[in-house]
Amino acid sequence: xxxxxxxxxxxxxxxxxxxxxxxxxxxxxxxxxxxxxxxxxxxxxxxxxxxxxxxxxxxxxxxxxxxxxxxxxxxxxxxxxxxxxxxxxxxxxxxxxxxxxxxxxxxxxxxxxxxxxxxxxxxxxxxxxxxxxxxxxxxxxxxxxxxxxxxxxxxxxxxxxxxxxxxxxxxxxxxxxxxxxxxxxxxxxxxxxxxxxxxxxxxxxxxxxxxxxxxxxxxxxxxxxxxxxxxxxxxxxxxxxxxxxxxxxxxxxxxxxxxxxxxxxxxxxxxxxxxxxxxxxxxxxxxxxxxxxxxxxxxxxxxxxxxxxxxxxxxxxxxxxxxxxxxxxxxxxxxxxxxxxxxxxxxxxxxxxxxxxxxxxxxxxxxxxxxxxxxxxxxxxxxxxxxxxxxx
Ligand SMILES: NC(=O)c1ccc[n+]([C@@H]2O[C@H](COP(=O)([O-])OP(=O)(O)OC[C@H]3O[C@@H](n4cnc5c(N)ncnc54)[C@H](O)[C@@H]3O)[C@@H](O)[C@H]2O)c1
Numbered sequence: 020x021x022x023x024x025x026x027x028x029x030x031x032x033x034x035x036x037x038x039x040x041x042x043x044x045x046x047x048x049x050x051x052x053x054x055x056x057x058x059x060x061x062x063x064x065x066x067x068x069x070x071x072x073x074x075x076x077x078x079x080x081x082x083x084x085x086x087x088x089x090x091x092x093x094x095x096x097x098x099x100x101x102x103x104x105x106x107x108x109x110x111x112x113x114x115x116x117x118x119x120x121x122x123x124x125x126x127x128x129x130x131x132x133x134x135x136x137x138x139x140x141x142x143x144x145x146x147x148x149x150x151x152x153x154x155x156x157x158x159x160x161x162x163x164x165x166x167x168x169x170x171x172x173x174x175x176x177x178x179x180x181x182x183x184x185x186x187x188x189x190x191x192x193x194x195x196x197x198x199x200x201x202x203x204x205x206x207x208x209x210x211x212x213x214x215x216x217x218x219x220x221x222x223x224x225x226x227x228x229x230x231x232x233x234x235x236x237x238x239x240x241x242x243x244x245x246x247x248x249x250x251x252x253x254x255x256x257x258x259x260x261x262x263x264x265x266x267x268x269x270x271x272x273x274x275x276x277x278x279x280x281x282x283x284x285x286x287x288x289x290x291x292x293x294x295x296x297x298x299x300x301x302x303x304x305x306x307x308x309x310x311x312x313x314x315x316x317x318x319x320x321x322x323x324x325x326x327x328x329x330x331x332x333x334x335x336x337x338x339x340x341x342x343x344x345x346x347x348x349x350x351x352x353x354x355x356x357x358x359x360x361x362x363x364x365x366x367x368x369x370x371x372x373x374x375x376x377x378x379x380x381x382x383x384x385x386x387x388x389x390x391x392x393x394x395x396x397x398x399x400x401x402x403x404x405x406x407x408x409x410x411x
Contacts, residue, residue, distance in 0.1 A: 022400040025103055027390045031190065032298045034388040036102055040401045041389025042109035048392075049076060050083040050117055052320040058086025062331065063149040063238070065141065066091045066156045067132045067227065069114075070107030071387075072294035073246050074158030076319030077326065078114060078125075085327050087154075088124040090144050092132050094161075103403045106295075106388050115408030124148055126410030132159055133223050135167045138230045145231070148410075151238035152231060154330055157224045157245035160296035164218040173217035176262050177300055178207035184256040186302035187366065189377055196377035198368045202301045207262040219266035221245065221273020228282055242283040242330055245270050249288050249347065251356055253363050254306050271343060278342070285338070287326055290347035292319050293383040304384075306359070308375035309366070310350065313358040322346040 029035045064081055068074030069091025081087035095108040103109075111127045118125035126144055130137040145152055165172040185201035207215070224245050231237055247267045250258050258264055270286055277284035291310060297303050310316060325346055328334040339345050349355070362374040371377060385391035 020402065021098070021404045022402050024398065024400055025403065026397070027385060027388065032304070032384050034385070034390070036388070037104065037106035037109060038389030038392075038395065038397070038401065039103065039109045039403055039405055040399075041386070041392040041395045041397075042106050043113040043389075044392045044395055045386060045389065046075075046079065046110050046113040046117060049079045049320050052318065053080045053083040053324060055083050055086075055121065062087045062153045063145075063151065064089040064154040064156060065145060065152055065227075065231075066158065068158035068160065069093050069127065070095055070111045072158070072160065072292065072296065073289055073319050073323070074156065075107075075110060075114070076323040077156050077158060079117070080320055080323035080327055082114075082118050082121060082123050082125060084324060085331060086121075086123065087327075088149060090141060090149065091125065091127045092137065092141055093127070093129060094131055095129055097407070098403045098405070104405060108407070109389065109405055112405045112408055115410065124410075127408055129407055131165075132227075133161075133164045133167065138227065142230055142234050142236060145236050146234065151236055151241075153238050153241055155227060155231065155241075155243035157227065157243065159223070160294070161218060164223065166217070173214040174211075175215040175218040175266065176207055176211045177204075177257060178211060178262045179204045179256050180207055180212060180261055180265065182206065186254075186257060187305055187363065188301045189305035189308060189375070189380070191377075191381055194381070196371055196375075196381070198305070198366060198371050204257050204261070204301065212262045212265050215262040216266045216269045219263060220269030221276075224270065225273055225277065228277060228284065232282075237282075240283075242285070243277070244285050244287045244326070244330065244344065245274065247271060247286040247288050247343065248291075249351065250291060251306060251351070251359060253360060254300075254302055257300065257302055271341065275342065285336075285342060285344055287344040288339075288347045289319075289322050290317055290350040292316070293380060293387070295387050298384050298387070304377075304380055305366070305375060306363070308377045308380040309359050309362045310355070311376040311379055312362060312374060314349065314355050317346070317349050
């Protein structure tokens with residue numbers, strides 16, 4: 020047991036500690052947003068990337084609103100003598116407590132999703148706890164991947180393809196927003212693009228589906244989605260037309276290949292959200308701050324409810340011509356994008372406060388670590404040694 024006062028320490032958008040009570044509160048707020056209702060039948064899901072961002076929202080919406088039983092896989096760090104556990108560790112503990120209160124079966128596995136040993140462990144759990152699976156949600160965002168079959172480690176990069184670019188970006192100095200006019204974006208080499216595809220493309224998703232098929236763990240009517248992003252032309256050079264975009268294109272091709280092999284597999288294009296992965300991308304902080312100034316962002320929970328509505332057949336699939344589920348129409352409408360572009364082009368240090376909600380963005384980043392959460396007493400001691408949930 021180790022109780023202490025936890026303060027936000029770190030640099031830029033990276034905090035070294037997370038606040039357990041704040042993270043727990045974030046989970047409860049998400050569950051309240053998902054608002055429960057009676058389930059019509061038992062459904063089962065495996066969520067890869069369940070502790071954070073869209074994977075967490077899908078997990079909470081699934082369990083709290085749709086009464087889904089499941090298994091979540093994520094990669095988090097326990098508390099040490101010096102540091103708290105990661106935010107995803109605390110959020111997972113609270114999600115498990117929520118599942119128990121709601122009488123649902125959820126087990127969380129803290130392990131590298133890319134490893135074959137993790138797949139073996141998780142598939143044993145699927146067989147033992149869930150029987151067969153109705154849904155697989157693939158929502159991993161990782162900087163590197165070791166292929167267990169070759170031992171090779173690949174690193175993903177955030178770089179442009181073709182010509183170098185620069186982007187406007189947002190940073191904070193002593194908590195005050197600072198507009199950077201031209202942050203350079205390097206050009207990725209062919210090898211860097213290939214490595215990014217090995218990390219964030221569809222190879223590992225396919226391995227999960229194949230492993231489940233090999234063990235005969237797919238229920239009739241099974242479907243699977245992997246999350247993808249398109250985003251604005253403003254972030255295009257770094258995101259969709261960049262190295263990460265090449266990986267997303269591979270993921271989307273993977274869905275088509277799996278579908279050709281008879282698996283109901285799709286990608287889900289979600290809208291921009293402030294997550295640990297997205298806030299690290301140059302330009303995205305400014306883009307999302309302007310987006311928020313222009314329109315209300317659909318939250319990850321709202322989008323996840325919509326995703327489950329479609330995956331459970333409650334509403335028809337809303338697919339584009341490339342077979343992708345579109346949850347980002349609110350972001351990419353002409354009206355919103357025209358207004359965002361106008362603000363983006365006009366933004367200077369002097370008018371930043373009028374055109375971009377930078378303070379909101381920073382508060383959202385803090386919330387990712389359990390800080391800046393209303394009704395949490397940040398002066399009080401809080402237990403940082405929280406056990407990994409054993410699961411029901
Ligand atoms: N954030 C956005 O704006 C946005 C928009 C659309 C789509 N997406 C997509 O959603 C997906 C998830 O992104 P996010 O922004 O929610 O990220 P995130 O950083 O909030 O969450 C990533 C999750 O992956 C898990 N993870 C990372 N490495 C792992 C590993 N080796 N093994 C097991 N789990 C691992 C983490 O524990 C965490 O649960 C990505 O495919 C991303 O491209 C994000």
